[in-house]
Amino acid sequence: MRRDPTPAYDAVVAGHVRPGRSLLAVLHAVQDDFGYVPDATLASIARAMHLSRAEVYGVLTYYHHFRCQPPARLTIALCRAESCRSMGGEALVAHAEAVTGCKIDAHLHEAVGEAVGEGAEHGDVALESVYCLGQCGQSPAATIDGKVRARLDTARFDRLLAAARAVQAGERDGLRTTSEGEQA
Numbered sequence: 001m002r003r004d005p006t007p008a009y010d011a012v013v014a015g016h017v018r019p020g021r022s023l024l025a026v027l028h029a030v031q032d033d034f035g036y037v038p039d040a041t042l043a044s045i046a047r048a049m050h051l052s053r054a055e056v057y058g059v060l061t062y063y064h065h066f067r068c069q070p071p072a073r074l075t076i077a078l079c080r081a082e083s084c085r086s087m088g089g090e091a092l093v094a095h096a097e098a099v100t101g102c103k104i105d106a107h108l109h110e111a112v113g114e115a116v117g118e119g120a121e122h123g124d125v126a127l128e129s130v131y132c133l134g135q136c137g138q139s140p141a142a143t144i145d146g147k148v149r150a151r152l153d154t155a156r157f158d159r160l161l162a163a164a165r166a167v168q169a170g171e172r173d174g175l176r177t178t179s180e181g182e183q184a
């Protein structure tokens with residue numbers, strides 16, 4: 001993933017625009033490059049594809065896949081499908097929002113310009129909804145930093161969150177830290 005803070009957006013976009021290539025494909029490529037679709041790329045994309053900026057923005061915000069802000073360092077995807085709901089999944093979502101200060105699916109709200117509160121999307125944590133992780137027999141389930149975790153309750157969630165944050169802090173500091181090693 002590209003992390004250049006001052007990228008030459010026109011050049012990056014030009015590398016992705018080809019005859020016959022769709023706007024969706026270009027948006028995917030830009031998001032693959034940066035981890036999100038920077039606002040500053042919209043004008044470049046519009047120019048390169050002979051579209052209006054409004055047309056590009058409309059497609060960008062229509063599809064939930066696309067992010068308009070840099071992703072958080074730590075992503076937690078909480079299952080909100082039937083089995084997990086019946087086992088306290090929504091209470092776990094409320095707990096996760098309370099302890100992280102984030103709003104579930106904040107990136108979707110931000111994409112359509114809704115104010116969701118400072119740090120709601122791209123602080124150190126992002127909360128996302130997911131619909132079934134194949135762990136229905138061990139509900140409620142979630143992924144924390146990409147790892148599937150099941151049989152969650154608030155105490156186990158807090159331990160796993162603290163462990164994931166510690167690992168990320170260690171990575172940022174260039175140190176090796178160990179997680180608590182819990183399995184799903």
Ligand code: FES
Nearest residue numbers: 079081084133135
């Ligand atoms: S419903 Fe949550 S893991 Fe299947």
